[in-house]
Amino acid sequence: MSIQNSEIRLSARPIGMPTMETFQFVDIDMPTPRDGQVVLKLLYLSVDPYMRGRMSDAKSYVAPFEVGKSFEGEAVAQVVESRHDRYAVGDIVFGRLPWRRYGLSDGHGIRKLDLSIAPMTAYLSVLGTTGLTAYFGLFDIGQPKPGETVVVSGAAGAVGMTVGQIAKLCGCRVVGIAGSDAKTEYLVQELGFDAAINYKTQNLHTALKEACPNGVDVYFDNVGGTVTDAVLLRINDDARIPVCGQIALYNLAKPEMGPRLLSQLVVHRALMKGFIVTDYQPRFPHAIRHLASWVRAGQLKYKETIVEGFENVPDAFLGLFRGENIGKQLVKVADPQ
Amino acid sequence: MSIQNSEIRLSARPIGMPTMETFQFVDIDMPTPRDGQVVLKLLYLSVDPYMRGRMSDAKSYVAPFEVGKSFEGEAVAQVVESRHDRYAVGDIVFGRLPWRRYGLSDGHGIRKLDLSIAPMTAYLSVLGTTGLTAYFGLFDIGQPKPGETVVVSGAAGAVGMTVGQIAKLCGCRVVGIAGSDAKTEYLVQELGFDAAINYKTQNLHTALKEACPNGVDVYFDNVGGTVTDAVLLRINDDARIPVCGQIALYNLAKPEMGPRLLSQLVVHRALMKGFIVTDYQPRFPHAIRHLASWVRAGQLKYKETIVEGFENVPDAFLGLFRGENIGKQLVKVADPQ
Numbered sequence: 200m201s202i203q204n205s206e207i208r209l210s211a212r213p214i215g216m217p218t219m220e221t222f223q224f225v226d227i228d229m230p231t232p233r234d235g236q237v238v239l240k241l242l243y244l245s246v247d248p249y250m251r252g253r254m255s256d257a258k259s260y261v262a263p264f265e266v267g268k269s270f271e272g273e274a275v276a277q278v279v280e281s282r283h284d285r286y287a288v289g290d291i292v293f294g295r296l297p298w299r300r301y302g303l304s305d306g307h308g309i310r311k312l313d314l315s316i317a318p319m320t321a322y323l324s325v326l327g328t329t330g331l332t333a334y335f336g337l338f339d340i341g342q343p344k345p346g347e348t349v350v351v352s353g354a355a356g357a358v359g360m361t362v363g364q365i366a367k368l369c370g371c372r373v374v375g376i377a378g379s380d381a382k383t384e385y386l387v388q389e390l391g392f393d394a395a396i397n398y399k400t401q402n403l404h405t406a407l408k409e410a411c412p413n414g415v416d417v418y419f420d421n422v423g424g425t426v427t428d429a430v431l432l433r434i435n436d437d438a439r440i441p442v443c444g445q446i447a448l449y450n451l452a453k454p455e456m457g458p459r460l461l462s463q464l465v466v467h468r469a470l471m472k473g474f475i476v477t478d479y480q481p482r483f484p485h486a487i488r489h490l491a492s493w494v495r496a497g498q499l500k501y502k503e504t505i506v507e508g509f510e511n512v513p514d515a516f517l518g519l520f521r522g523e524n525i526g527k528q529l530v531k532v533a534d535p536q
Numbered sequence: 537m538s539i540q541n542s543e544i545r546l547s548a549r550p551i552g553m554p555t556m557e558t559f560q561f562v563d564i565d566m567p568t569p570r571d572g573q574v575v576l577k578l579l580y581l582s583v584d585p586y587m588r589g590r591m592s593d594a595k596s597y598v599a600p601f602e603v604g605k606s607f608e609g610e611a612v613a614q615v616v617e618s619r620h621d622r623y624a625v626g627d628i629v630f631g632r633l634p635w636r637r638y639g640l641s642d643g644h645g646i647r648k649l650d651l652s653i654a655p656m657t658a659y660l661s662v663l664g665t666t667g668l669t670a671y672f673g674l675f676d677i678g679q680p681k682p683g684e685t686v687v688v689s690g691a692a693g694a695v696g697m698t699v700g701q702i703a704k705l706c707g708c709r710v711v712g713i714a715g716s717d718a719k720t721e722y723l724v725q726e727l728g729f730d731a732a733i734n735y736k737t738q739n740l741h742t743a744l745k746e747a748c749p750n751g752v753d754v755y756f757d758n759v760g761g762t763v764t765d766a767v768l769l770r771i772n773d774d775a776r777i778p779v780c781g782q783i784a785l786y787n788l789a790k791p792e793m794g795p796r797l798l799s800q801l802v803v804h805r806a807l808m809k810g811f812i813v814t815d816y817q818p819r820f821p822h823a824i825r826h827l828a829s830w831v832r833a834g835q836l837k838y839k840e841t842i843v844e845g846f847e848n849v850p851d852a853f854l855g856l857f858r859g860e861n862i863g864k865q866l867v868k869v870a871d872p873q
Binding site for chain 2: 252259260420423424427436442443444445448449454455456457458459460461462463464465466467468469470471472473474475478
């Protein structure tokens, strides 16, 4: 039986919401390693909202995907053939890899995972970019203090649920905003959030007033749009607002209109700051030690929504914008050998 | 001849733009000082955009003006009668005073001015709240570095022109946005701005692109609205945006709609922060020493638009929103004795 190889390419830049046609599956040859190269078999890949930005050609902090070329993203893979000194067949590695069942690597940009600390998927969620995004956004910009109220939007997403739990460890009152009762129940009952609001069924203004009787000191924004409008009206003096994502806006062909609320920043001398987790790279090891210790102590839970099958990557990606995932959305491409 | 006394009261809370009827002139008795009190004769008073906020009863960083009671604001006055140990007849003082030709003070909240450093009106502009607002917003939030591009909106206003000149002292490229050719010419020819844009007659997007070939590193925002929309589309990575005022919005009965642009903060990991100058009070003396030294060295010019006559206070205030002033808008109430 000959092994099939294939990759997923960007067929054309989407305008508005991407569709299944945005993703093109192409059969390709199995790679042959030269000296100093390994063959990587993709096991798990991460689909993330920020990837929508890379589908456009607007100038941004990461280069856009190229039309007709493979997507790429964080993934876990296994070395299945090695002509590289430092990698042996069977090694499980992490890297930013093409969406390709089997690919080549010269070892640059990949690293071996220590599976004694956590299962491999954790390196795509709580011990990966997700956990680090929560960690640096919350600590460096949000700077929560015990007794303060922290509100998180996109709270049942991978970043949001991590933010909320860390804020609880800091002694804060934590309020999550999410899009279904299953999510809000999960946040309160499983993760210990003090309150959670379903923005699709509840009146946000009333619910925020009730859930945040002392106002909002930190607002960790993953979504933007009307949810953010509502929270901005409840901020306290000296509020800090890490702007992590604006998923509500990513698929708009042109900027949506919303009420101008910058006066709130003046009145409350509030700080709002965007950030990009890779800027904190030198501090990743330190942060991962913290995150891992909380995970081991059972103080930081993580959750994954795993779709099976390489062919289901597009649907898993599109599901992010339908709010289908609780926790980190991953795709399982293959079992390790 | 008996001396007339009068004060200006808030007649009713305005909805939208205040009118002449918002201001009620009332004849009142001449004050009689008790032991420990002085009588102050108002000489100059400052009218400022932020006072619009105090006309509403929305919760804010300063208590609202009370309906039926006198307005108040920064003013320079002269002691014309004294039963206070530390004040003598003739002293020129600064304070946050009622809009009242003659008033009483127990010395609390006023301070004697040293007119050997600067003329008395400077304490209502470049050496007063105006200069301090420019100083702390620019240095603490904007953090300009030599070679960076600093854009200032409301650039021909008292705060804006101070920001621009200080940024020039820092070695920055400085671009001002203002509302008339007289203003933009003044900024470039008199104050040394590198470029100035008339937002009423020029295409902001094109003009900004031309004036800021290397993008925008610091945007000192005094106005908000469409001007801010345009600048946000030109910010560089790590941009800093002190949000000082939103004069374009102060007279709106309800929030205006504008494009949602927070994604710009994420993409450029930009910082946006509101601030209130009084929060920096402990550092005022230090800042005033800097400002005064630049003024003395001729490196920091200031300009005042002075309207004569207590009866013209309302018109001077309303003129702020018609963009009539270049530099600090003051009202001269009386000559010193």
